[in-house]
Amino acid sequence: MLDAAILGAVLASIVAAATTLLLASLGELVAERAGTLNLGVEGMMVVGAAVGYATAYGTGSLILGAIAAVLAGVMLSLVFAVLAVWLATNQVASGLATTILGLGIAGLIGSPFVGTRLDGAPELRIAGLTDLPVIGEMLFGQDAFVYLSLLLLAGVAYGLSRTRAGLVLRAVGENPVAAHALGHPVRGIRTLAVMFGGACAGLAGAHLSLAYTPFWASDMTAGRGWIALALVVFSAWKPLWLLAGAYLFGAVSILQLHVQGFGLGVPSQLLSALPYIATVVALVAISALKRGQGAPAGLGVPFVPDR
């Protein structure tokens, strides 16, 4: 049997692993609700990780690192926005190009830092509460990224469903032509949504390189951006489901490590593939059950106003 200390550490690491996914997918959810499918999440994330790491390493400030990562994510998302929103190019192709570009830029920025190490973001401990058995460390012993991701989630959930801005954003994603006819600036709103997605992906990258695994390696995102994209579908474009999905996938990716540790005789490569297999299974199950319900009707449809 596991003792309480080990269980507590496992739960805490699940939360940490889930946070990267939650941040990245939250941004993508907002972009997709506005009707833009940005497949550049992986690229924006890895650029955020590289720029965040380089800044933090140079300045010694994790906060500056995180801010730089967010800005880097936004910059790359603007490349996508100019292509897909303003020039109305194919969103899938533009998103893939964004990812490839991001991986290249990140490799370039990060190359001087290969082999270095940072002190990761500190855990925000609360005397007494953090020492609670099992759940103490999971709830009260996390770094600032974790709490920020949950605040962002709450903000997005409230903003989308309860504010006029959220209503307009959903309307733009649902039927851009009608939104334009009603006088809403479709391309401006889509650009802002894409930028929010870039900021969140950059922050997710910063979480990876500044807190979760505080070092730099060129392929450190390891497909998490793609899982984040799948999570948005998994959540049926609803923020609260996104929370469940991110933590479920976080759990799978951590538990497979521990299963490897037990030495069950299953090849480790197979276990490492579990999160990705789970992604495929979840997507198939969801599309079989719900037949694509919840997808914004205008998702992936470029909008060009008549003149």
Next chain:
Amino acid sequence: MAETDGSRASAALLEAVGLTKRFGALVANDHVSLAIRPGETHALLGENGAGKSTLVKMLCGLLQPDSGDLLHDGQPVVFPDPASSRAKGISVVFQHFALFDALTVVENVALGLPGYEPLPALAARIEACVHRYGLAVEPYRRVGELSVGERQRVEIVRCLLGEPRVLILDEPTSVLTPDESESLFRTVDLLTGEGRAVLFISHKLDEVRRLCHRATVLRGGKFIAEVDPAQESSASLARLMVGADVPRTPRLVTHELGEPRLLIRNLSIPGDGSRGSALHDITLEIRAGEIVGVAGVAGNGQTALFEALSGERPCADAEAVVIDKTPAGALDPTARRALGAGFVPEERLGHAAAPDMRLSDNVLLTTHGDGAIVRQGVVRRPVLFACFQEIVKRFDVRFGGKDPKARRLSGGNLQKFVIGREVLREPVLLVVDQPTWGVDAAAAAFIRTTLRAKAAEGCAVLVISQDLDELLEFTDRIAVMSEGRLTAPVPVAETSREAIGLAMGGAHGHDHGGEGTHAA
């Protein structure tokens, strides 16, 4: 309303002077003028392609004129976007509604209003508007679940909450039952009674003559005349619209009916969730030599019926659809064509024809199974091209170039092509969905005559249409589709517009009863 002191009561609220709009080589509007005065219902008449939609888009800021002026209360204005025209009190209900299916009625309304208003307060204002103008709408229903008539009322409510002075209705009755149209007319009369102006865009001449105080006629992008519709006959208005007398389809009822070519027996198809597109227990027999029409408001299962007949939605029971004595319910479209059936779906671009393929290649789409054109998997281009040229010649399909892409043809010419493609296959059964939708009057008359002639040769024809006048003009029997059910077909001579209209709206009338008790 008193801000102008009534001193210019007869001056135009909104006036267009010499508006011109070009799209490439096409002049969509050529010096068009129009004046809308307070308290009047003004008709904008014209065929498809006459330039009505372009003019409306310029009036509301969706398009910018290349030249010409817009006057609002006598003052020149420019509307760079829809929001600026709405600020001046001009609201449009488009033919293709600017609604969001996934959102509720009240959310849809909120999106059309400037500034923020709490949804419960807005819902109360909607209720008030609904009462005042007799527009049955429930604020908290999802728009995706509403009938077309209800959606239109949502659009109108949304416009009215902005207190418009000019309300533009783009082909409002084309999606309504006769009953729903009547209640729309009452709403329009209430609005003009309050001093607002309504621009009523239509090509239904009887409606225009009844409802409108004035009519502006467009043809080929040019202003033709401003007339008093009450002083005109339908024929004289049609002449203004078309520029020539419109021939009526000859009714040939002298030939004998032959064998049953299509038997539908207890055909049921389950719905696919949100929309009621299911079919319930449909039974129909069509014999060689007759044309049977299926009337009904859009969205009552006509699409499902067409797909069940064409084989796009095969059903488990092979006996449910019998084509020329062969059970075909479980067959795919190619197998059904091999039995001698031909199908013309409603949507020309994307369903009947591939928009970016050349016309000759589009011929192949329905003829690939017929043997003459494809041999051992190889397309015989000369045979295909000869077939294509024969369609073009016999059905008078006009286009530029030798063999253009399908999307470059006008609606009428593409429809003639699509129908010609099926007719040349010498079918024993033709199923045609909306044969003349969006087609100019001359092409529509040609298409109806073609189908009539085909029936006279012994083909069975099923025509699905939302245009009741068309069905009354050239079919032999009419059945009515409502909420996935089909009434028994009645010979045209033994029925009337009113009786068919009642059957079309029957189920909807029932709906209203439900809403009434709900509200009480």
